[in-house]
Amino acid sequence: MAIRTKLGALLAGAALALASGAALAADYTLVISSWAPPTHNINARMWPKFTEMVEEATGGRVTTELKLGLADAPAQMDLIMDGAADVSIIFHGYQPGRFVTTKLIELPGYVGTSEAASVAYWRAYDTYLKQADEHRGVKVVAMHAHGGAQLMSAEPVTELAQAAGMKVRIPGGVAADVGAALGMVGIQVPAPKVYETLASKAADGVVMPIDSRVGFKLTEVAQNMYMLPGGLYRGSFAFIMNEDTFASLPEDIRTALEEKVFGEPISRAIGAIWEEGDAEAIAATLATPGNAIIDATPQDAATFEQVAATVRDKVIAEVAATGVDAQAAYDMIKAEMAAN
Template sequence: MAKFSKITSLLAGATMALSAATAFAADHTLVISSWAPPTHGINAKMWPKFVEMVEEATDGKVTAELKLGIAPPPAQMDLIMDGAADASIIFHGYQAGRFVTTKMIELPGYEGSAEAASVAYWRAYEQYLSKANEHRGVKLIALHTHGPAQLHSNAAVTDMSQIEGMKVRIPGGVGGDVGSALGATGIAVPAPKVYETLASNAADGVVMPFESRKGFKLTEVAQNVYEVPGGLYRGSFAFIMNEDAFADLPADLQKALDEKVFGEPLSREIGKVWDEIDGIGREATMSTEGNAINAASAADLEKFNAIAADVRAKVIAEVTEAGIDGQAAYDMIAKEMSAY
């Protein structure tokens, strides 16, 4: 496995040892590229859970080390395809024009936790969305969503009509569709840049999950949250792996990872972590002086439900045009989440 040690020595950026005790004993060490801040839940909780599951499934023969700052978020897909790292997390909305079917999980109106959404997402992927082959070039090892995304701003928003004309950082995908429908002026900024964007007044607000209150320190620069039950959208993520890195592993280890870690098991655990860090973000908001959570009114919810219905119809049509039964995929996700 000379490939892994070569990659490890060549890559620049900070390194975090996720499991030092087994790293020396493992036969194979995978290099993880992550773009989130060091203390963000992705790095502090999700990747350690991934390593724990990998080591347990392979009896410690495979482990991983985390490297930060190798490339910005939009470059992670190409980074893994090129073999500059062995695994990474991607946000589908950063890949303009590359993904369509992934917008299905981002739709507003789903009820349930990030864990429920992530499991439903993987099951819908296996039955429907995989036919689009949008992750070609990498090995897809998990799919998940963050919790419901809300509007975070410095000035209090207590009525949905106030959003019109605001400069708001909104990611691509369904988040962009919803922002446009609300009349916001969208600003394309990767998540790691939201703090400085708000601090410099380049944006009036951002739309992100509650986790960001802690993970991106929004309690300092966006003291108010406008909360819509179920969120304005849910973000779509994937854990991906270099195909050659996986092929280089012995057949028995490949089998163990495919059966015990990759797919639904990992998707479930990542979703569960996101529920945890969303809770931490909400608590940080409630315990920070000057911060407030403003719930959408009944009138606003009625207005938003009409917007959500239009966005759903648009996305279902887009997915159908991509050769997937969009309505069946949507119905499956909604059913799986409600029954979870």
Template sequence: MNKSLLATVAALSLSAGVAAHAEAEHTLVFSSWVPPTHNINAQMLPNMIKMIEEATGGRVTGEIRMGIAPPPAQMDLVLDGAVDVAYVFHGYQPGRFTSYKLVELPGVDTTAEAASVAYWNLFQNHLAALNEHRGVKVIGLHTHGAGQLHTNTPVDSLADMAGLKLRMPGGVASEVGTALGTTGIQVPAPKVYETLSSNTADGVMMTIDSRQGFRLTEVAPHYFEIPGGFFRGSFAYIMNEDVFADLPEELQTALEDKVFGEPISRMSGAVWDEGDAFSIQLTKDTEGNTITQASVEDIAAFASIVTDVQASVIEEVSAKGIDAAAALASFRSELGVQ
């Protein structure tokens, strides 16, 4: 899908949602902070609203509102009842969330769909006990695809990264970047284009899908990838607890059985995978863009860095009160990785 078509899809999805409100008994207000053409707005949230409508026989629908507040404020929007549903990127709020880092660790070469389903199961079996999302209802979890490196000048090896000033999303990506000798700056995703176009940063560690969603082909034409990525970002869909409790019991049951949990986690991961594939092709088709694969030597060197970062994350998460090593092993076992 090109940009104009994505914009059309987003607009049609929103207008369809408006039409659906007229017939629905309950309209959930969704907050979104990415650009209108991003796949979260063009596909994920409209898909979720469609799943909600189908599960409830049209009695519940949703309305997407964009740009209400910056990414770090999404949890508080839902807590305060300003919106009913939102999604949070855990890495934007260091200290508030910690356990998600187990999912962000590199070294797992899999799809976002598979990782997202495994993430939901990991949460149910290990992470929910930490109550890091206290005050809101977690209704889904997902990861994006492998986070890779996007720069304004060519990078041919890991050694070339030393000294680069890179926008980092926080979490494991920032720890990996430090280990590689880069200088990290934290900028919310909606500000990435501006940051790169002004040369405030040399590049960004971000999802592949961002080459289309955040127009990185224009400001970071050089793409460097390593198997499994440098990290894998973590998102949660959250809902206001009182809004859910106020729904009739049969509607609560329908949402829990047919939408929340694995269904929307799987759907969201699958959308990321499709977006990644599109962005790779877009990069190949865009004049001046390059794609560089990590060498065998770089892959081996990065494995050592992963081992160190993993040990640090396990220690940090274990301090919160769970067996982090066992939780990570469970997550990776489901994905067929040791």
């Protein structure tokens, strides 16, 4: 368990003279492990927002300390279970077979913002998906999803048919299903490795959320973005916490976190940050010489909807096999997003 108490911090001596005032004033410091680049919105905005909400909810008794590079992205859940850090963010698609129900939010065809998607996702998780107990061993703090991912490449893609045969970095989960349906040759590398993968020409393109154009500097190596309405998929993420860490906190702090931060409040806040990142990345793309956004034709959008329908049927059947009411969960997400 990595949580630090005020007493432990004081015993550390002069080394803590460089620590922030908030950390010194707090009774408890939660150690956050993150795998994204320092400037990515995950680290630049999401964790600071989480920290702000935690400090406000607990009257400053709990704060955080962000650490980068403790482990690769796919290893974060095991790292939290082992107690090497207290809190982390996981991308469910990096661990094929470990998560199935989380694929519901990844499906193409949802209409709505990332904030609406993240709120709907949390509600569906709390009502249906958590019954599958796929996050056993950790405490789920938030469930959230980025906006629709798009195909980005150095060479322009002007029609959907060009995707067939392209070597494309695709994450796991629904993204892999969609890529296979479109005839892409999938290459799986973690997001932090995407820039070098494209720069070295090991891949022709990448399917990622729009905000990655800024967060992972894709305007430099994937200058063209082919835009399908709603995107090819939405990525599924969770904020998770070590169970022993949470249990070790005083009851009043646990209650404050559960009521004011964990669940829907932080899921909504993170979703809004994903949405802001997409808007900023579109603006950056349009402002960067040599970059272009190519909108899919109505004919290509209709063709992709047929692909999406097939993928949806497949995923709903997979989720249903876990014992969860997959159709009800899907219908809930769709309705909640349409209402927000």
